[in-house]
Amino acid sequence: MNSVILATASRYLLTLILMFSVFMLLRGHNEPGGGFVGGLVAAAAFALYFIANGLDAARSILRVDPLRAAVLGLLLSFLSTVPSLVSGQPFMTALWIDTGIASIGKVGTPLLFDFGVYFLVLGITLTIIFALAEEECSL
Amino acid sequence: MAPVLYKRYRENFGWIAVTFPLYMFFSFLSRYPRIAAGESVRESLPWVPSLGINLSFLLDGLSLSFALIITLVGAAVFLFAGAYMKGYRDAGRFYLYIGVFMTSMLGLVLSDNMLLLFVFWELTSFSSYLLIGFNHHKESSRKSALQALLVTGGGGLALLAGILLLGSVTGTYEISSFYDMNRLITSHALYPAIVVLLLLGAFTKSAQFPFHFWLPNAMEAPTPVSAYLHSATMVKAGVYLIARLNHEIGGTPLWQDTVLITGAVTMLFTATLAFRQTDLKKLLAYSTLSVLGTLVMLLGIGSELAIKAFFIYLIAHSLYKGTLFLVAGTLDHETGTRDIGKLGGLRKAMPITATTAALASFSMMGVIPLIGFIGKETVYKAILELDRWGLVLIAAAVLANAFIVMVTLLVGVRPFFGKLRQTPKQAHEAPLKMLIGPALLATLGLLLGLFPDFFISNMLEQSARSILSEELSLKIVLWHGVNLVLILSFLTLLLGALLYALRPIVLQQFRFPTLPAFLKPSAWYETALKGMLSFAKLQTRILQNGYLRNYTIVIVIAALIPASFALYRAAEELSIVPDYSITFYEAALGFIIIVATGLLITSTSRLKSIVSLGVMGFSIGIIFVLYSAPDVALTTFAIETLNVILFVLVLQKLPKFLKRSRSSNRIRDAVIASSVGVFMTLVVLFATSFELSTELKNYFAAASLPEGKGLNVVNVILVDFRALDTLGEITVLAIAAIGVLAMLKTATGRRAQP
Numbered sequence: 001m002n003s004v005i006l007a008t009a010s011r012y013l014l015t016l017i018l019m020f021s022v023f024m025l026l027r028g029h030n031e032p033g034g035g036f037v038g039g040l041v042a043a044a045a046f047a048l049y050f051i052a053n054g055l056d057a058a059r060s061i062l063r064v065d066p067l068r069a070a071v072l073g074l075l076l077s078f079l080s081t082v083p084s085l086v087s088g089q090p091f092m093t094a095l096w097i098d099t100g101i102a103s104i105g106k107v108g109t110p111l112l113f114d115f116g117v118y119f120l121v122l123g124i125t126l127t128i129i130f131a132l133a134e135e136e137c138s139l
Numbered sequence: 140m141a142p143v144l145y146k147r148y149r150e151n152f153g154w155i156a157v158t159f160p161l162y163m164f165f166s167f168l169s170r171y172p173r174i175a176a177g178e179s180v181r182e183s184l185p186w187v188p189s190l191g192i193n194l195s196f197l198l199d200g201l202s203l204s205f206a207l208i209i210t211l212v213g214a215a216v217f218l219f220a221g222a223y224m225k226g227y228r229d230a231g232r233f234y235l236y237i238g239v240f241m242t243s244m245l246g247l248v249l250s251d252n253m254l255l256l257f258v259f260w261e262l263t264s265f266s267s268y269l270l271i272g273f274n275h276h277k278e279s280s281r282k283s284a285l286q287a288l289l290v291t292g293g294g295g296l297a298l299l300a301g302i303l304l305l306g307s308v309t310g311t312y313e314i315s316s317f318y319d320m321n322r323l324i325t326s327h328a329l330y331p332a333i334v335v336l337l338l339l340g341a342f343t344k345s346a347q348f349p350f351h352f353w354l355p356n357a358m359e360a361p362t363p364v365s366a367y368l369h370s371a372t373m374v375k376a377g378v379y380l381i382a383r384l385n386h387e388i389g390g391t392p393l394w395q396d397t398v399l400i401t402g403a404v405t406m407l408f409t410a411t412l413a414f415r416q417t418d419l420k421k422l423l424a425y426s427t428l429s430v431l432g433t434l435v436m437l438l439g440i441g442s443e444l445a446i447k448a449f450f451i452y453l454i455a456h457s458l459y460k461g462t463l464f465l466v467a468g469t470l471d472h473e474t475g476t477r478d479i480g481k482l483g484g485l486r487k488a489m490p491i492t493a494t495t496a497a498l499a500s501f502s503m504m505g506v507i508p509l510i511g512f513i514g515k516e517t518v519y520k521a522i523l524e525l526d527r528w529g530l531v532l533i534a535a536a537v538l539a540n541a542f543i544v545m546v547t548l549l550v551g552v553r554p555f556f557g558k559l560r561q562t563p564k565q566a567h568e569a570p571l572k573m574l575i576g577p578a579l580l581a582t583l584g585l586l587l588g589l590f591p592d593f594f595i596s597n598m599l600e601q602s603a604r605s606i607l608s609e610e611l612s613l614k615i616v617l618w619h620g621v622n623l624v625l626i627l628s629f630l631t632l633l634l635g636a637l638l639y640a641l642r643p644i645v646l647q648q649f650r651f652p653t654l655p656a657f658l659k660p661s662a663w664y665e666t667a668l669k670g671m672l673s674f675a676k677l678q679t680r681i682l683q684n685g686y687l688r689n690y691t692i693v694i695v696i697a698a699l700i701p702a703s704f705a706l707y708r709a710a711e712e713l714s715i716v717p718d719y720s721i722t723f724y725e726a727a728l729g730f731i732i733i734v735a736t737g738l739l740i741t742s743t744s745r746l747k748s749i750v751s752l753g754v755m756g757f758s759i760g761i762i763f764v765l766y767s768a769p770d771v772a773l774t775t776f777a778i779e780t781l782n783v784i785l786f787v788l789v790l791q792k793l794p795k796f797l798k799r800s801r802s803s804n805r806i807r808d809a810v811i812a813s814s815v816g817v818f819m820t821l822v823v824l825f826a827t828s829f830e831l832s833t834e835l836k837n838y839f840a841a842a843s844l845p846e847g848k849g850l851n852v853v854n855v856i857l858v859d860f861r862a863l864d865t866l867g868e869i870t871v872l873a874i875a876a877i878g879v880l881a882m883l884k885t886a887t888g889r890r891a892q893p
Contacts, residue, residue: 034770040777047784067880074873077866120869124876125781131883132788
């Protein structure tokens with residue numbers, strides 16, 4: 001698609017939407033949102049960028065292979081289960097640390113878990129979209 | 140970690156690797172005084188308490204003897220492999236596999252929980268599969284590996300079933316809790332099933348007749364593997380299981396006779412099979428089978444003396460057979476052949492190997508003063524004690540042992556004496572690393588023979604306690620004086636020598652008739668495998684024919700029929716509470732959805748259908764908003780957006796939108812789709828008529844903030860209360876993505892190369 005307006009706008013939009021997706025992820029604990037939606041929104045951001053600027057540009061701005069992001073997400077989610085194992089509680093007990101800093105608040109394993117879900121959803125969606133797009137280009 | 144380390148220290152990796160089993164060996168040895176004094180060490184950690192699975196480990200006499208064997212032979216083998224595996228590709232991976240194996244084998248003998256034992260059991264089968272198939276470029280390797288895996292894995296399933304039955308009878312999976320439950324278990328109605336299933340698992344693992352055929356084939360593995368897994372340790376897992384459970388579920392004629400007869404048949408039958416073999420490792424494999432049969436038989440006899448014989452024989456066999464396998468590996472490595480016809484006169488070229496081999500051979504033949512002698516003496520004595528079957532069994536045992544003597548002469552003596560023969564490689568002494576291990580094991584065999592009281596006696600008492608209930612005082616002595624048993628020993632040696640002498644003549648003169656296929660257990664295996672494969676193919680052809688719409692139809696119908704049946708059965712108790720209050724928004728949304736559906740069905744262009752699908756999706760999302768489910772609505776919106784993008788991507792690739800389906804198909808689809816729709820509507824209507832169980836809702840709402848530290852209940856449930864479910868789901872998602880990617884890539888690849 002050759003639209004100058006879209007291409008220019010998408011650059012700013014990408015940042016904005018990504019920030020929004022992280023916002024969704026973080027606020028998920030107390031209000032509607034969460035890792036799953038956050039991941040989807042982030043994927044949509046990259047998809048928009050891809051539509052405006054083409055596949056190569058989208059890949060290069062993502063830096064990593066989306067499948068890697070998915071695997072990273074899965075790994076993060078698994079990692080979040082480790083502290084409970086180490087501390088001898090039943091598997092996957094949530095553990096929280098109160099940082100005491102007002103703007104950060106409490107940090108805990110479920111947050112890590114949600115980050116994992118975020119990356120996984122982002123990675124998987126983009127993997128599929130890019131793969132489809134690639135096939136299209138090859139024709 | 141092993142492959143990484145291996146790359147750095149390629150040359151000397153054997154020395155590094157050996158520290159691992161050696162350390163374990165000495166730490167087990169340091170526990171020896173306590174165990175010998177009658178204590179046992181038990182450690183337990185809850186793992187999945189709700190299912191009764193605990194990480195509990197028990198170190199008593201029985202498990203300590205096995206653990207010592209595993210780590211000691213392991214040390215010898217690790218060191219040996221350092222030199223032996225040098226030429227192989229991926230030798231680092233070899234250490235990884237064999238390390239996994241050693242750990243799981245230790246876990247197997249130490250675990251005090253039946254389900255944990257099963258996990259380790261399967262791990263040993265699995266690592267054995269990887270190790271047998273180590274030369275994966277050879278087809279025979281792959282086939283043997285698969286055979287071993289299927290046989291032992293199938294037995295493993297039977298074992299699992301047996302364990303579950305046992306658990307349901309006793310209400311626990313902890314082995315130490317079964318200890319006093321013998322009467323409860325043996326009088327239970329499920330007892331025969333438990334015995335059959337557990338023994339099936341044990342017999343397949345320990346390669347008892349008629350499952351013996353996988354073991355000789357497993358000799359495709361590199362020699363250190365054969366020495367370790369397929370003679371000294373893994374194949375003894377089945378024997379261990381029988382020994383471990385003997386006290387708990389044994390004592391009945393069913394158990395004892397089955398074990399006794401299977402062991403005896405295996406002992407004799409497999410020993411005779413060794414007669415025609417010419418391959419060093421195959422010869423050893425058949426003699427191992429025979430020994431395993433003897434061990435099982437001894438457990439079947441179950442008298443004090445038999446248990447004593449069991450232990451001595453077990454230790455003796457691990458020591459000499461491990462040695463001989465390693466010697467066979469050395470010969471193979473240094474001369475380039477394993478055919479006994481091509482080996483001879485190597486005494487001068489390989490003096491140390493020859494000495495080692497001689498020591499181990501004497502032990503294996505049961506010559507004074509090695510531990511093998513004591514082992515065989517006690518075996519004979521245990522059999523002679525029997526009043527029933529005694530005569531038959533002793534004849535069988537003498538004959539089987541005579542064959543073993545023959546094997547020993549072929550493997551341990553013949554290659555070193557006589558005329559020097561031309562071998563593919565110029566023979567010379569093996570490197571130090573390949574000498575230490577076998578020499579150590581062989582020397583130990585001699586020392587234990589000379590000073591049996593020093594180590595084994597105490598140990599035996601404690602081990603025997605795990606198998607039989609009463610306290611035993613077991614004294615082992617080397618020399619009993621001239622008696623019937625000693626005469627039998629000599630008879631065995633004579634017979635063995637006779638067999639050895641006659642072997643070439645018999646093999647030349649006498650043509651062995653080939654057995655008809657239906658008499659060979661290995662042929663049964665082949666038939667079963669073929670049958671299974673063709674059944675799987677048939678099933679795949681019917682169920683997975685590659686048309687997405689057929690999959691959808693099958694899935695939907697399979698879900699619909701039982702569900703609607705259940706609904707129909709319950710229909711009398713259900714009622715629909717009519718609720719006609721409807722707002723303007725709802726009516727408008729409903730109208731939009733209906734119009735979009737109508738467009739979707741009648742549309743003739745893809746773009747139109749996609750747009751109408753999107754309209755439906757967003758309308759549904761708005762409904763979620765109206766009914767205060769913002770989380771679901773958010774997700775729906777995001778997914779709908781991405782869906783449209785995906786459709787746009789594939790749109791150009793699809794064939795032209797034609798009426799590809801015949802009208803009869805369309806009618807069928809319409810019927811199925813609308814019946815699903817009607818069904819779901821009914822379910823929802825019925826469901827709303829119920830008073831929703833508020834208990835769960837209230838619990839989550841109340842617990843969300845204090846326990847989950849979050850206000851958004853939905854999200855807290857997802858990432859905290861039911862996090863395990865979420866974890867499972869995202870794992871499935873990741874796998875699905877890899878599947879999609881693979882499918883797309885292969886499709887692209889295929890098109891790229893016409």
